[in-house]
Amino acid sequence: MTKSICALAHKPGSTRDQFQTYYEENHAPLAISHFPFSGYARNHVTGAADFRWDTISEFWADDIQAAAALMAGPVGEIMAADEERFMNRPMIASAGVEEVILSQGGRSGSDGSRTAILIRGVADDADARARLLEWAGGFARELPGVSVDFTSGWTQVAFPGEAVLWLPGWRDGLSTPAGLSAQILHVRHVETPVSQLRGNCTDSRPA
Numbered sequence: 001m002t003k004s005i006c007a008l009a010h011k012p013g014s015t016r017d018q019f020q021t022y023y024e025e026n027h028a029p030l031a032i033s034h035f036p037f038s039g040y041a042r043n044h045v046t047g048a049a050d051f052r053w054d055t056i057s058e059f060w061a062d063d064i065q066a067a068a069a070l071m072a073g074p075v076g077e078i079m080a081a082d083e084e085r086f087m088n089r090p091m092i093a094s095a096g097v098e099e100v101i102l103s104q105g106g107r108s109g110s111d112g113s114r115t116a117i118l119i120r121g122v123a124d125d126a127d128a129r130a131r132l133l134e135w136a137g138g139f140a141r142e143l144p145g146v147s148v149d150f151t152s153g154w155t156q157v158a159f160p161g162e163a164v165l166w167l168p169g170w171r172d173g174l175s176t177p178a179g180l181s182a183q184i185l186h187v188r189h190v191e192t193p194v195s196q197l198r199g200n201c202t203d204s205r206p207a
Contacts, residue, residue, distance in 0.1 A: 001038060003060050004068075005149060006094040007053040007160055011086055016054045020044045022086040023055060024190060030082055034075045035059075035067050036198045041107075043116060043187035051185060052091065053160065056116060095151035095159040102136055105144020108189035109169040116187050118161030121180040122150070129163075131177040136165050143168055 010019030023042060032040065039060030045051055061067045070076060083089055108114040122128040133148060140146040149164040160183070176182040 001060055001062055003097040003099045004094060005097050005151060006057045008055045009053045009088040009091040011088050019054045019086055027082055032192060032196060037061055038197060040197060041189060041191040043114060043189050046186045046188055048185050091157060092155055093157040093159045094154045096154060098150040100148045102140035102146045103144050107145040107168060112188045113170045114187050114189040115167040115171045116185045117165040118183045119163040119165060119180055123162040128179055132163060135177050139167055
């Protein structure tokens, strides 16, 4: 199974709340009806007015390239037309992901709260990567649902992190390891049940 990630922003003249509402009520159901996802989640940013994007989406598929190839045909036309209704398409920032799951369990608090820590300073640096994983491992010893995504950009607009540390609940005041910079985002995590996804008959995605 492979994973990708995408940062998305609202169309000029609209708001973050309008974007996130349309995404959940219209765009996510449309995507689910066309793509063979085996996992699909949206992380809607709360606060963080200085952050240029509104939602970070996560996609899992048995063949992510095959899923992406659908965008070259009629499905892509349908999705692009819907994106034009609410999304700032030139701001789309997507990436392939190497997902490292450090602890099993729920990815968010009971209220859907989750923290995304966007990390810079780990690209092509094995020592920095090791420091990040050691730091993240400390959270994983105490918390369920801790993971790190190492990103590899797919679009002209760079994804806003070379890695993302995901933690359940909302957390602040975290000190990153030396040599790394971080932006901490509070998000509202919404995950589509696997039974509703075209790519799943059973839950085949890692917990």
